[in-house]
Every structure is written in C-alpha cells, then in structure tokens.
Amino acid sequence: MIQTFKDRGIIAVISGFSGAGKGTIMKQLVSRYDRYRLSVSMTTREPRTGEVDGKEYFFVEEEAFLKLVEEDGLIEHANYVGHFYGTPKKFVEEQLEAGKDVLLEIEIQGALQIKKKFPESLLIFVTPPSVEELERRLRGRGTETEEVIQSRIHRAQExxxxxxxxxxxxxxxxxxxxxxxxxxxxxxxxxxGWRRKDLADQILRELEEK
Structure with missing residues (x-):
C-alpha cells in the first residue's frame, strides 16, 4: 500500500484595522477554496444587525468567557474596545489535523499570543489603501455612534x-x-522549509526504514 505524506493545515491569523475588509476577504477564501476553514471566535460584545450566534461569533456573557479562560479552553484572548474576544481551542486543532488551513480574525494582541504558542502560524495584516478610505468605510457602516468611530480610529493608531x-x-x-x-x-x-519540518522528518524516517 502506497503511503502518502500527511499535509497538516496551517493557522493563518488575519488582523487589520476595523473597516479594512478582513471578514469579507476571509469569507471569499472559504467560498472559493475548499481547504480553508473559518474559526469562529467568542466575544462578550453585543451582536450587530444580521449577526448570528455560532456563525459570525459565539456571543457570551463576560462570566462565561472568563470561566473558559481559567479552564484553558481558548488558544488566545484579548480585550478590544472594552469587550473580550477569544478563540476556542478544540475546533482549531481538529481542522489542522484534518489538513485544513484555519483562518482566524484576531487583533494584534491575540495574534502575537498565537505566534508565540504556534510559531509555524502565519500573521497577515490587512489595510485599506489610505487613512481617508479607512474613515470612509467606518462611517459607511451606519451602525455605530461617532464616539465608537473615534474610538476605532484611535485604536487604529495603536x-x-x-x-x-x-x-x-x-x-x-x-x-x-x-x-x-x-x-x-x-x-x-x-x-x-522550516514550516515543513514534520514532512521532512517523515520522509527521512521512511527512507531509513528501506
């Protein structure tokens, strides 16, 4: 029986300014290419219009979120504009083992946590072509107050x-x-090469058994 080499998936962390279009790009990747899976994050913020629990995010109370942190059930977590966000661990591990590339939409603080725990992960930052376009997109949503918009612009500076x-x-x-x-x-x-160490080790092992 011919044994093929196992292709483990990769974690691709997608970050960017609010309004950069991260979510749209990730959804397009999943719809066009079968190898991608979206990781559903958990958050304590309120759902926006049209968002469905378990699809865009898992929406939970702060108490439930902090309990999961204590139980090590998240691979990263962070506070963003007054709300907690985190990534459930089990789903990500299952998809990687199945050879799927997992897309995580996470802000910078969480992205660096992921990189520390999973050095082979890939960090990608998405930005609009200009600051003017960034502000136009934020205002074009029509769902947020001026105070929230200014908070997001200030956050973008950081x-x-x-x-x-x-x-x-x-x-x-x-x-x-x-x-x-x-x-x-x-x-x-x-x-x-350095991301394919497991593959290289497997090939060497099988050759040495000949």
Missing part, C-alpha cells in the same frame, strides 16, 4: 505601531485581487 510584527501586509484596494493575493501568500508560506 494597531499601526504593530504592523511590522506581521509576516505580510496586504492592501485591500479591490476585494477580488486581495482574496487571490492572500490565497497565494498562505499556500506559498506553507511550503517554506
């Missing part, structure tokens, strides 16, 4: 300081082009 911690920075000027670019970046990164 996020910009961490952009160089990422492996790649992609400019989302046109969604379709950015989707293709992100797919190419992720698949190319998976082939880097």
């Amino acid at each position: 996020e910009a300081k961490g952009m160089l911690s990422y492996d790649y920075i992609l400019v989302n000027d046109q969604v379709d082009a950015c989707v293709v670019q992100m797919h190419e970046v992720i698949q190319a990164a998976k082939c880097e």
Whole structure:
C-alpha cells in the first residue's frame, strides 16, 4: 500500500484595522477554496444587525468567557474596545489535523499570543489603501455612534505601531485581487522549509526504514 505524506493545515491569523475588509476577504477564501476553514471566535460584545450566534461569533456573557479562560479552553484572548474576544481551542486543532488551513480574525494582541504558542502560524495584516478610505468605510457602516468611530480610529493608531510584527501586509484596494493575493501568500508560506519540518522528518524516517 502506497503511503502518502500527511499535509497538516496551517493557522493563518488575519488582523487589520476595523473597516479594512478582513471578514469579507476571509469569507471569499472559504467560498472559493475548499481547504480553508473559518474559526469562529467568542466575544462578550453585543451582536450587530444580521449577526448570528455560532456563525459570525459565539456571543457570551463576560462570566462565561472568563470561566473558559481559567479552564484553558481558548488558544488566545484579548480585550478590544472594552469587550473580550477569544478563540476556542478544540475546533482549531481538529481542522489542522484534518489538513485544513484555519483562518482566524484576531487583533494584534491575540495574534502575537498565537505566534508565540504556534510559531509555524502565519500573521497577515490587512489595510485599506489610505487613512481617508479607512474613515470612509467606518462611517459607511451606519451602525455605530461617532464616539465608537473615534474610538476605532484611535485604536487604529495603536494597531499601526504593530504592523511590522506581521509576516505580510496586504492592501485591500479591490476585494477580488486581495482574496487571490492572500490565497497565494498562505499556500506559498506553507511550503517554506522550516514550516515543513514534520514532512521532512517523515520522509527521512521512511527512507531509513528501506
């Protein structure tokens, strides 16, 4: 029986300014390519119009969130604009073992936690083509108060300081082009030698058994 090499998935952490289009790009990746899976994050914030519990996020009370933190049930967690966000561990591990690439939409603080725990993970930062476009997108949502918009702009100033911690920075000027670019970046990164140590070890092991 011919034994093929097992292809473990990779964690691709997608961050970016609020309004950068991260969610849209990730959903397009999942719909176009079968190998991607979206990790559903958990949050203590209120759902926006149209958001469904268990689809966009798992919406929970702060007490339940903090209990899961204590039980080590999250691979990362952070506070963003007054609300907690985190990534449930079990789903991510199952998908990686199945050879699927898991997309996580996480802010910078959480992204760096992921990189520390999973050095082979890939960090990608998405930005609009200009600050003016960023502000236009935030206001175009029509769902947030001026106070919240200003809070997100202030937060973007802090996020910009961490952009160089990422492996790649992609400019989302046109969604379709950015989707293709992100797919190419992720698949190319998976082939880097140091990320294929398990594969190289497996090949060497099987050759030595001949």
